[in-house]
Amino acid sequence: MQRAKRIAFGLVVAVFLASWISPHWPAEQALHSSLTVAGLWWLLRHDRRWPMRASDFALICGFIAAHCIAARWLYSNLPYDAWMQALTGWSPQQAFGWQRNHADRVIHLLFGVCFAPALRQYAQQRWPRLSQRQAFALALMSIMCASLVYEWLEWAIALTMSPQAAEAYNGQQGDMWDAHADMLLATLGALVAWPRRAVAAYPLSAEAA
Incomplete structure (x- = not known):
């Protein structure tokens, strides 16, 4: 390494x-x-x-x-708002009128952003004939499928817990569309990572840096 x-x-x-x-x-x-x-x-x-x-x-x-x-x-107890107020005096919760803790949303967004480039490269390593767009499409679909499986896993784990413990683990915070929002954000994160400029900057034929 x-x-x-x-x-x-x-x-x-x-x-x-x-x-x-x-x-x-x-x-x-x-x-x-x-x-x-x-x-x-x-x-x-x-x-x-x-x-x-x-x-x-x-x-x-x-x-x-x-x-x-x-x-x-x-996730739902991460004190990011208190940290921001201590550092800058600014409260994102107050500024945007948020009623819930959005730490979990950020993590799901980062999942797409951070994994999509590696998955695209992996697709082209395995199948060199793929175009950049095809490899990215596979990476995007992988992010979407992984997000879906993760939400299924959370649901399965929650079934084994008490309602209070399940809420603490899943961190839905009363949002019935929590799973849908999480999957959407992961997908959007992957789309943000579309390598428009990185393709030229990091050709796949070069050695892994």
Whole structure:
């Protein structure tokens, strides 16, 4: 593994460990953290077989780090508004009239943004005849399918819990369209990552940086 990737991976592991210092909700955080551990394992395994660009690898590490921070507060309790007020004196909740905590929305958006470039590259590694548009279409569909499966997983886990525990884990905050909004944001995040300029800047024929 190249130095840039080792640094990115080391930082995300450090964030993960720090998120477990005096956890507020250990059981619920452990459920979220199981996905973190699986994601880190997958990242290393995938990169060994299908080397990723350092930038794509770092994006995925950044997403996992953001997930670790949000998972510590079970997403819906992340005090981003208090942090923003302390740093800048500005409250996004008041400015936009938000009635719910939108940390989960940001994480789902980042999922699309951070995974789409790596998935596009992977598609063209596996099937070199694909055009850039075809490879991106596969990446986009992969993001959409993964988001759907994740929402199914959340629903299945919630069925095994009490209503209070299920709400704490899923963080719907009373929004009956929560799953739909999450999937839409992941899709929009992937669309944001469409590599209009990156195609020229990082040709797939070049060695993974």
